[in-house]
Amino acid sequence: MADVAEKTERKIVVAVDEGDESLNSLTWCLKNVVSACPNYKDTLVLLFAKPPRVVYTALDGTDDDAGYLFSSDIIATMEKYSSDVAETVIEKAKRACENVDIKVEVMVEKGDPRDVILEAVEKLKADLLVMGSHGYGLIKRTFLGSVSNHCAQNAKCPVLIVKNLK
Amino acid sequence: MADVAEKTERKIVVAVDEGDESLNSLTWCLKNVVSACPNYKDTLVLLFAKPPRVVYTALDGTDDDAGYLFSSDIIATMEKYSSDVAETVIEKAKRACENVDIKVEVMVEKGDPRDVILEAVEKLKADLLVMGSHGYGLIKRTFLGSVSNHCAQNAKCPVLIVKNLK
Incomplete structure (x- = not known):
């Protein structure tokens, strides 16, 4: 185990979402940064951002006009959908890591x-x-601007941005 | 040489400038992407963008009012300064690559x-x-906006952005 002890530990966060671009970025990272580097002992954190509940509840007015749109049933359905999406995305991402000798952690935050x-x-x-x-x-992009640009400028670590290329 | 033949070739372009952030990004890349990955045969291209000559010549009016500001002597001095900066930056970057087994190429473009x-x-x-x-x-940033954001969105390859962190 001396070999393992000599390795430098790295924590790599991969932001995954429902688009296939994020899955592509994960695959690129596994191939080019993780699996080819035996000097490092990497932990990969698959991070999924769920839409905040406040998006629904802020519009969940108590007056009758709005009520039919944001009934508790609909909120529950949207929450369920959001959780299903998170689960599907994470499962897909986990499968992409299967053949790589790496510790994988999952983080889902609203x-x-x-x-x-x-x-x-x-x-x-x-x-x-x-x-x-x-x-x-x-x-979301239209309202938020480019998430990757914002993160590239503000994240407290290097940022690798991988696009889908034709 | 069979070992070498099995390696995948990669071409990594590092955009260097006079700031120490670009040197830091080179060092990070060498440590985390290049030297630790024996599966790849990497070529590193140190790329320096020199200010375009048009910046001077466009303002190099022939009328007497502007003439004293942009005489051919001054243009020559500015060109010389620009070339000296390019040389210094490239030399520094080359030194950072000295202990890494990698092919280094240099590209200076206006x-x-x-x-x-x-x-x-x-x-x-x-x-x-x-x-x-x-x-x-x-x-330049004030006029051009963030060069890294622009490149991250438009480059035809993955982009790694490394900041100087406190």
């Missing part, structure tokens, strides 16, 4: 992906953040 | 760093672009 990602990177003292360049849906 | 970097990445069919998050001077 909130604006920009905040979730930056907070996770800081909390975990990540050595590298990996993400796609788009992701997080067209509508 | 132009807006955003164009120079994106064109080089495409021309060289780079597998990875490495750069700092700031760089290219406060004044």
Whole structure:
């Protein structure tokens, strides 16, 4: 086990979402940064940002006009859908890591992906953040701006951005 | 030589400038992506974008009012300064690569760093672009916006952005 003891530990956070770009960024990272580097003992953290509940509850007015749109049934359905998406994304990402000798951890947090990602990177003292360049849906991007640009400028570690290329 | 033949070749472009952030990004890349990965045969291209000559010549009016500001002597001095900076930056970057078993190439191109970097990445069919998050001077950044954000969104390869962290 002397060999293992000599390795430098790294924590790599991969921000995954429902787009295939994030899965591509994970695959690229596994091939180019993780599996080819025997000098390092890496832990990969698959990070998924779930939409914050406040998106629904802030609009969940008590007046009758809004009530039919945001009934507790609908909120429950949206929560269930969100959890299913998280589960599917994480499962897919885990499968991509199967053939790589690496410790994989999962982190699912609610909130604006920009905040979730930056907070996770800081909390975990990540050595590298990996993400796609788009992701997080067209509508969210329109409101939030580019998540990857924001993270590249503000994350407290190096950021690797992998795009889907034609 | 069978061992060498089995390695996958990668071309890594590192955009260097006079700031120490780009040198830091080079060092991080050498430590985390290059030297620790014996499966790859990497070529590192140190890319420096020199200010375009047009910046001077466009203002090099023939009328007497402007003439004293942009005489050919001054243009020559500015060109010399720019070449000296390029040389110093490249030499520093080369020294950082000295202890790593890697082929190092140098590319100095005139132009807006955003164009120079994106064109080089495409021309060289780079597998990875490495750069700092700031760089290219406060004044240039103010006019051009973030070079790294632009490259992260538009480069035809994955982009690794390494910041100087406190």
